[in-house]
Structures are given as structure tokens and as C-alpha cells.
Amino acid sequence: MPNAMPNTTPAAADASALLRRVPIDYLPLLILPLLALLALPLVGSFPTWVTLTIAGLAMGMMIFIMASGLTLIFGLMDVLNFGHGAFVSIGAFTATLVLLPMKDWVQADSLLLNLLALGLAVLLAMTVTGLLGWAFERIIIRPVYGLHLKQILITMGGMIVAEQMIHVIWGVEQIPLPMPETFRGVLIVGDAAVEKYRLIAVGIGLAVFAIMFLVLNRTKIGLLIRAGVENGEMVEALGYRIRRLFVGVFIAGSALAGLGGVLWGLYKETLTAAIGSETTVLVFIVIIIGGLGSVGGCFIGALLVALVTNYAGFLAPKVALVSNILLMVAILLWRPQGLYSVAKR
Numbered sequence: 001m002p003n004a005m006p007n008t009t010p011a012a013a014d015a016s017a018l019l020r021r022v023p024i025d026y027l028p029l030l031i032l033p034l035l036a037l038l039a040l041p042l043v044g045s046f047p048t049w050v051t052l053t054i055a056g057l058a059m060g061m062m063i064f065i066m067a068s069g070l071t072l073i074f075g076l077m078d079v080l081n082f083g084h085g086a087f088v089s090i091g092a093f094t095a096t097l098v099l100l101p102m103k104d105w106v107q108a109d110s111l112l113l114n115l116l117a118l119g120l121a122v123l124l125a126m127t128v129t130g131l132l133g134w135a136f137e138r139i140i141i142r143p144v145y146g147l148h149l150k151q152i153l154i155t156m157g158g159m160i161v162a163e164q165m166i167h168v169i170w171g172v173e174q175i176p177l178p179m180p181e182t183f184r185g186v187l188i189v190g191d192a193a194v195e196k197y198r199l200i201a202v203g204i205g206l207a208v209f210a211i212m213f214l215v216l217n218r219t220k221i222g223l224l225i226r227a228g229v230e231n232g233e234m235v236e237a238l239g240y241r242i243r244r245l246f247v248g249v250f251i252a253g254s255a256l257a258g259l260g261g262v263l264w265g266l267y268k269e270t271l272t273a274a275i276g277s278e279t280t281v282l283v284f285i286v287i288i289i290g291g292l293g294s295v296g297g298c299f300i301g302a303l304l305v306a307l308v309t310n311y312a313g314f315l316a317p318k319v320a321l322v323s324n325i326l327l328m329v330a331i332l333l334w335r336p337q338g339l340y341s342v343a344k345r
Helices: 010-018 027-043 046-077 084-099 103-107 111-144 148-170 196-218 220-230 232-237 242-268 277-290 295-315 323-334
Strands: 186-189 192-195
Touching: 027 046, 027 295, 046 084, 046 192, 046 196, 046 220, 046 242, 046 277, 046 295, 084 111, 084 148, 084 242, 084 277, 103 111, 111 148, 111 242, 148 277, 186 196, 192 196, 196 220, 196 242, 196 295, 220 232, 220 242, 232 242, 277 295, 277 323, 295 323
Parallel strands: none
Antiparallel strands: 186 192
16 A cells, blocks of 8 residues: 555644754853953952842843843734833832832841732732733734834834823822842852842843743743744644734733833832833843844843943943943844844844
8 A cells, every 4th residue: 555645734844844943053152151251350350240240140130021022022023112111110110009008028027028028019010011011902003013113103102101191190209119128238259249139130030031931942832922933924824813922922021021120120229200211222222132033132132231231330431321332233243133033024
């Protein structure tokens, strides 16, 4: 009898080719340790270098959390959301609804009470920003899919409206966002002083990155998202409703912005309505450096931006004002699509 034909369809074969494993490019991973090693003799003092490096890593983790959702939103949905900073601001201000009334728990010298208060604040902030992200996608974004100029204008308008609503609800004055008592202070590592909160921020950032990596690479939803970034039409041809993926990614990205807003607000300890818009340019620099649509590239880009800012701020404060732009220019001259670009735009 003739051999049975394999039970495959052209669409399935194309999907398998689309999701095939590609060799890992390790070269961008070497930039971080190389940058740190080059900065060591310039800084001169090893304890100071350790402090600057850990501070940069903590700052980078917070930027990554804020930027990671946006890079997926652009990679999958081709949406230039300049209103992303509004979710950062709303997340930070929402946290005050928990942390200020629970100031006894926040000020208690108890790690358990501090973690419970912070956990409730983060949960509320991510829930509120996730729901607002869902509404934002349906009302603001959906009518302008594929229209980049209109996306820029309408999302910037959305951010302005969000900032004014913050003024209406919380007032125009700065609002304190108290850091939990056990997160304050420093740890002495050898001769280097490292702030406790920065270590916590590094831990949270690594956890978020690990979860995103596992979801994107070890789950069916993640495979569909990555395939949608590469070729959305192919995913539709296989019978999956990519519109639902769009909405889910937008909600997740908005919730991550809310989490980043809480962490950034605790780092600043005072809030203004513009706290999110102030980070928008930085977030876009990170996703351009990392590569549009790449979570891994966003992670490396955020750490690079933060480390360069910290080292430049110590060595040449005037240069620090333009260090991020210079870094972006250098990366784009080397790799015009970013470190790990996956979006075919």
C-alpha cells in the first residue's frame, strides 16, 4: 500500500515554519557586562561602582515594567500609544487609596504588614489600570487601527484628559506616597551601601520578566502572541480570533504600567499628575533600543538606559542630560531595527 500522506495543511506547515526556533543572538547580552566593566575604572572606587550599578539595575527594572506592555502593544497591535504614561500616573495615584488609609500598616516595623499593604495597593492599581486599558482600547484605539498619525494625536489627547481627571479627583497639589518602613534604609555589602528598596525593585523586575518569558515561550497563548507579532494574518487563517489577543495584550500592558507606576511612585515618594508623561519619552527610547515587539530587547534596553544614566550622572552630569539619546543613536547605527526586533513594520 502506498505510504499515508502526512496529515498537515499548508496553513499548519506555514505556522510551524513561523514559530520555528531560531538561533539565540547572544551579542546584545554582552553589552551590559561590558558597559559595567568599562565604567569601573572610570568611577575609580569599587564600592561607589557597586552602589551605582545596583541603583541603575533597580531603575532599569522599573522602566522595564512600564515599557514591556507598550512594546507588546506595538508589536502585536501596531498601535503607537502615546497615552501609555497615563496608566503609569493612574496606577501610582490609585495606590494612595490603599497606602494612605493603611498608614499604620505602612509605618509598622513589620515586613508582613508592609508587604500586605503594598500587595493590596498593587492589586488595586493593576485592576484599575487594566479595566481602564480595556475601555481605552474599545473607545479610543479601536477606531484608529492602522492610522498612526491619528493614533499619536488621539492617545496624546487621552493622556492629557487623564492628567486633568487626576487633578479633579486628587487635586493639583503633590501627594505623598509613603514607602513601607521596612523598605527604607540601606544594606552594607562590604564597603558599598545599597538601598533596600532598590534590591526589592530588582527582585520584582526579575520576577515580572521571568513570568513574561515563561508565558510567551511556554504557553499556547504566548505562542499565539509571538506568531501574531510576526504574522497576524497567519494566526487569523488558522482560526484564532486575534482581536481577543489584541484586547488581552492591551489590558495586560496597561496593568503592567500600573504596577510600574506604583514602584516609580514609591521611588519618588511624591506624586504629580505628570509623573507618567515624564516617563513616556524614556519608555519609547527603551522600546526603540530593544527592538519593537521584543520583550527581551526591552529588558536589555531598559537596563542599558538606566546604567548609562547613572554612570553618566556620576562622571559627567551635563552629559547625563543627553546620554539616553546618544545611547539610542549608537544602538541604531549598529542595529537599525534595535537589539532584538521582531515586529515586521
